[in-house]
Each structure stands twice: as structure tokens, then as C-alpha cells.
Amino acid sequence: MIAKTNPEQGALSLETGEAKDKTLPPHGYRAKVGDFIYKVFGGSEMGGIMRIAVGSTNPTKVKAVENVMRRIYGDVEVVGVEVDSGVSDQPIGIEEIARGAINRAKQALEKTGADLGVGIEAGIYPFPGTLTGYLDVQVCAIVSPDGVITIGHGPGFEYPPVVIERILKEGVEAGIAMGELVNDPELKRKVGAIGVLSKGLLTRTELNEIAVLMAMIPRLNRELFFERK
Ligand SMILES: O=P(O)(O)OP(=O)(O)OP(=O)(O)OC[C@H]1O[C@@H](n2cnc3c(O)ncnc32)[C@H](O)[C@@H]1O
Numbered sequence: 144m145i146a147k148t149n150p151e152q153g154a155l156s157l158e159t160g161e162a163k164d165k166t167l168p169p170h171g172y173r174a175k176v177g178d179f180i181y182k183v184f185g186g187s188e189m190g191g192i193m194r195i196a197v198g199s200t201n202p203t204k205v206k207a208v209e210n211v212m213r214r215i216y217g218d219v220e221v222v223g224v225e226v227d228s229g230v231s232d233q234p235i236g237i238e239e240i241a242r243g244a245i246n247r248a249k250q251a252l253e254k255t256g257a258d259l260g261v262g263i264e265a266g267i268y269p270f271p272g273t274l275t276g277y278l279d280v281q282v283c284a285i286v287s288p289d290g291v292i293t294i295g296h297g298p299g300f301e302y303p304p305v306v307i308e309r310i311l312k313e314g315v316e317a318g319i320a321m322g323e324l325v326n327d328p329e330l331k332r333k334v335g336a337i338g339v340l341s342k343g344l345l346t347r348t349e350l351n352e353i354a355v356l357m358a359m360i361p362r363l364n365r366e367l368f369f370e371r372k
């Protein structure tokens with residue numbers, strides 16, 4: 144789970160919430176990390192705050208992007224835009240999920256001319272040894288105007304067998320099937336299926352936050368990924 148930080152305290156924190164490094168001057172550190180990324184991935188060339196577009200209006204995705212990006216870049220402007228994922232409502236298989244995430248990220252960027260486009264797509268994919276044969280995963284793709292795409296995904300978890308059966312036999316979306324199970328059609332836009340299944344220990348926003356942070360890894364380590372000699 145991504146530790147929550149006070150945005151005022153800034154940015155890319157190496158803290159876990161428990162082991163908070165109080166020796167770092169928060170603002171100085173944010174400035175340092177922020178400047179570094181700013182130069183590399185360019186917030187706005189003109190100065191200004193980083194503008195980030197998310198290819199979804201699902202609040203669990205938009206909020207997750209905002210929470211992570213604020214910790215990395217400081218002030219950010221995050222907007223959710225409706226896009227066509229180009230994949231089915233219930234993606235099955237890692238390839239389809241990844242395609243959806245990339246499509247969403249590219250369209251979000253194209254539609255808005257933002258500094259970064261972010262796509263999050265979730266779905267199930269076959270996983271050996273599981274009770275149902277599948278894990279659910281949130282995949283995040285981030286695209287910058289230079290065309291670079293970075294990808295990461297969140298933790299995997301199992302849906303109850305009845306949900307997997309409905310997906311496979313009836314083509315029902317997992318989020319919808321879970322919503323029906325607990326009588327909340329809006330479930331997937333709130334704590335989500337994972338909120339229910341984890342007994343409130345993890346929300347879908349937090350799940351998405353992890354995926355977003357993982358997709359930022361190459362961008363946080365430019366010298367290791369993009370400047371190899
Ligand atoms: O409006 P969009 O952006 O489409 O949001 P969505 O909730 O429909 O989300 P996706 O299309 O990315 O993915 C749908 C799949 O997400 C998975 N999913 C739904 N609710 C979830 C939850 O609470 N936690 C994790 N995964 C979930 C499940 O596999 C769904 O079929």
C-alpha cells in the first residue's frame with residue numbers, strides 16, 4: 144500500500160509511512176526529485192504544473208493517478224477523459240489487458256495534449272495454481288509526448304468461483320458481478336470488488352496506485368533505462 148503523505152511535505156517519498164526519513168528536508172527533496180523528472184519528462188516546457196490525462200472517468204483510477212503523481216511531481220493537474228479502450232469490457236488475458244491500458248493512455252494524451260497520458264485497464268488472466276484458474280490485475284500504461292510508453296501492474300487477486308463462472312459463461316464483467324453479489328451497482332467506482340473481498344483492508348484506488356507507481360519505475364530511473372552507455 145502506498146503510504147499517504149501530506150502533499151505539502153512532498154513528493155517522491157522513500158518513506159513507507161512507518162519508517163519516515165525525517166532527516167530529508169521535504170521541500171528540498173521534492174524539488175530535487177521534481178526537477179529531475181521535470182527535465183527528463185518535461186512537465187510543461189514553459190514551466191507550469193504537470194498536466195496529466197487519465198483515460199477513464201472511473202474515480203478509482205483518476206484519484207489513484209493524482210495521489211501518486213502528486214507525490215512524484217508535486218503540484219499536478221489530473222483530468223479523467225472518456226476514451227475507447229479498444230478491448231472488451233471484461234478483458235481476459237494479459238495481452239488484452241495491456242492493449243487496453245496502452246490504448247487508453249495514448250488516447251488520453253491525444254485528446255488533451257497533456258504532458259503525460261495514463262491508461263489503467265483491469266482484467267483477469269490465467270494463473271497456475273489458483274483456485275479459479277485466474278487472477279485479476281490492474282495494468283497501467285503511461286505515455287509521454289515523445290512516444291515512450293512505460294508499463295507496470297498491480298497485485299493479483301482471485302475472484303470467488305461464482306464470479307469467474309459468470310465471466311466465462313455469461314460474459315458478465317467482474318465488477319458488475321461483484322456489485323450484484325453485494326447489491327451495489329456502483330461498487331467498481333467506489334471501494335471496488337477488492338474493497339469487499341479484502342474486508343476493507345485495500346480499496347480499488349489503492350490497488351490502482353500501486354499499478355501507477357510500478358508504471359513510473361522506468362521514468363524514475365531514467366539513467367538506468369534510457370541513458371545506458
Ligand atoms: O470506466 P472504466 O475505466 O472502464 O472502469 P472499469 O471499472 O470498467 O474498469 P476496467 O474497464 O479497467 O476493468 C474492468 C475489469 O476490472 C476488474 N475490476 C473490476 N472491479 C475491480 C476492483 O474493485 N478491483 C480490481 N479489479 C476490478 C475486473 O476484471 C473488470 O472486469
Ligand SMILES: [Mg+2]
Nearest residue numbers: 228231232233
Ligand atoms: Mg470498463
